[in-house]
Amino acid sequence: MILPGFPKPLIGRKGYSGPEFVGAFITNVASGSPTLQIPQGYSEGDLLIAIVLSGGSNFGAPTPEGWEMKLFGVSGSSLFSRIATNNEPPSYLFTSTGTSRKTGIMLAYRGASMIDVVGEDTVSTPALSVAKSINLTEPGAIIGFWAWASTGQPVALPPEMTLRTSWAGGLGPRAAVLDEPRAQAGPTGDRTFQWATTGGNKTARLISIR
Numbered sequence: 001m002i003l004p005g006f007p008k009p010l011i012g013r014k015g016y017s018g019p020e021f022v023g024a025f026i027t028n029v030a031s032g033s034p035t036l037q038i039p040q041g042y043s044e045g046d047l048l049i050a051i052v053l054s055g056g057s058n059f060g061a062p063t064p065e066g067w068e069m070k071l072f073g074v075s076g077s078s079l080f081s082r083i084a085t086n087n088e089p090p091s092y093l094f095t096s097t098g099t100s101r102k103t104g105i106m107l108a109y110r111g112a113s114m115i116d117v118v119g120e121d122t123v124s125t126p127a128l129s130v131a132k133s134i135n136l137t138e139p140g141a142i143i144g145f146w147a148w149a150s151t152g153q154p155v156a157l158p159p160e161m162t163l164r165t166s167w168a169g170g171l172g173p174r175a176a177v178l179d180e181p182r183a184q185a186g187p188t189g190d191r192t193f194q195w196a197t198t199g200g201n202k203t204a205r206l207i208s209i210r
Contacts, residue, residue, distance in 0.1 A: 018181055019112035019141040019209050022046055024165035026105045026175070034104030037091040044086040047112040047209060051105040052078040052094050053147045053173045064092050070115050075123050075203045076173065077147065081115050084108070103173045105165060109141070112209040116140060119206040131191045131204035139183050140210030146193045148174045148202045156194035182208070 023039030036050055050067065054076040063069040063080060071079035080094075094104060119134040131144045144161060146154070153168050154176050161178035168174055174195075182188065193204060 018139055018183070019047070019109040021162075021164060021179060022108035022110050024105065024107050024177065026103065026165045026167050026177075028101065028103045028167050028171070028173075030101055030171075031099045032102075033093055033095045034102050035091050035093050036104045036106040038084070038088050039106060039108040042084050042088070042108040043110065044084055045110075046084040047109045047114070048082050048084050049107040049109070049115065049143070049209075050080040050092070050094065051107075051145055051175075051177070052080075052096065053103045053105075053175055054078075054096070054100050062095060064094060067092075070118055070207075075121050075201070077121065077145075077203060077205065079115070079118065079207070083113065101171055101173060103147070103167050103175045105145070105175065105177055107143070107164065107177065109209055112140065114210065115207055116210045117208040121203055121205045123201050123203050125199055125201065127195050127198050129193045129195065129202040129204040131193070131206045133187050133189050134206045134208060135187050136182055136185045136208050136210075138185050138210050140208050141179050141181050142188055142206050142208045143177065143179045144191050144193070144204070144206050145175065145177045146202065146204045148172060148195060148200050153196045154193065155196045158191040158193060161191060
């Protein structure tokens with residue numbers, strides 16, 4: 001089951017003229033390699049972000065051709081980015097090995113050209129999962145992603161952030177991706193996400209784009 005996000009345009013908010021959310025795609029595979037579709041509505045020059053989450057810790061997917069690796073296999077999370085061209089294929093295969101389940105996510109943002117800051121990964125077992133503050137070098141948007149390689153449902157989101165996509169049905173890794181506009185540089189503060197139950201290794205991280 002995929003829980004829909006509640007898109008809110010970033011551009012146009014008072015004091016903010018930064019990256020704008022375009023779309024998201026999410027999938028879950030039993031093992032092997034997830035195929036991630038380009039989000040609908042993308043245009044040439046948009047920033048594409050791919051996240052591959054593995055049920056096995058410290059496991060990552062190799063970098064596909066044309067993508068830049070920003071994070072590889074830390075607590076089961078791999079992160080990649082690229083600038084969309086005018087002839088993108090419908091999807092990209094993120095080749096990986098192993099038998100653990102994987103959740104794959106692709107995001108598209110307009111008005112951004114890079115992932116600026118990749119925050120610290122936190123791993124916890126309580127129901128509350130905290131993504132640590134990051135320091136923005138320039139105004140932009142921050143994106144938080146949370147994952148849990150077990151069962152459970154998200155029950156409370158950070159009030160500052162907007163849910164863009166999530167995977168909360170069937171088998172893990174459970175995942176949720178949220179974003180938030182930031183009109184000023186500097187520290188963002190922590191963001192807290194609550195799952196329905198304790199147990200399992202929950203991970204949380206913030207990144208920024210500009």
